[in-house]
Amino acid sequence: MNALSLYQLVAFGLLGVGIFGLLARRSLVGMLISVELMLNGAGLAVVAAGQLTPMPDALAQSTTLFVMGLAAAESTLVLAIVYVVRGRFGSASADAVSELKG
């Protein structure tokens, strides 16, 4: 097994754990934590692929920096949304935000 496969296995581990957390958690903040884990796995896989294959290295690293910027923007918005949900539904749990029947 080569180095790239090892790095990608770690990244897939983060992805799998993140998906598990996203589906299993009841609170919105817990789901946000899982999403951050998945984004980290993506960044790790991209940088490893850039460093260990003939692809341009700077491209892969700047892609990961873009992903980090997007993650910061995303968590800012999710913080505001969780705050509003808490004010409107009285709880920051995903089960509280189900007004439709079904």
Place this chain on the structure above:
Amino acid sequence: MKEFVVNASFALYALITLGGAVWAVTAESLVRALLGLTISLMGVAALYVLIAAPFVALMQILIYVGAVVVLIFFAIMLTRAQAEAEEARPGDRGRLLRSGAVGLAVAGLLAAACLKHGPALVGTAAEVSPAQLGETFLGQYLLGFEVISVVLFAAMAGAVLLAFERRKGA
């Protein structure tokens, strides 16, 4: 000897990363979950250093551990999510099993594909200087660089707007 050190540190960092991740999704208390996330993020930063990308590792610590984790901590405090701990309910076991199956299926499928059709490797990983990264951002990918500034601004303006609207209504 050198190879052994590299292999051992890779194993250690991978263990820290995955162990922190598992703690982050299984801990009942959200503050502990956040601590698990922080450990996992630091492990990923160490993996970046190991693969000769120290600038990305520093940015990882600066942006994720410095900003995103603090933001999530604010989310926990502002919404008092900590007080409503996740109590176990009757249907929880099935839910956990289903979630685990989905995560394992997606990650396993991708891992199998990657292991089967892996690309060719170069010998060693070369370090990229921050100057080169700056040239990438301000040269060929200038549009993306500007657009991400707009995205960040829009996200922050939206966050402020959302939070203010609630205060006006209350």
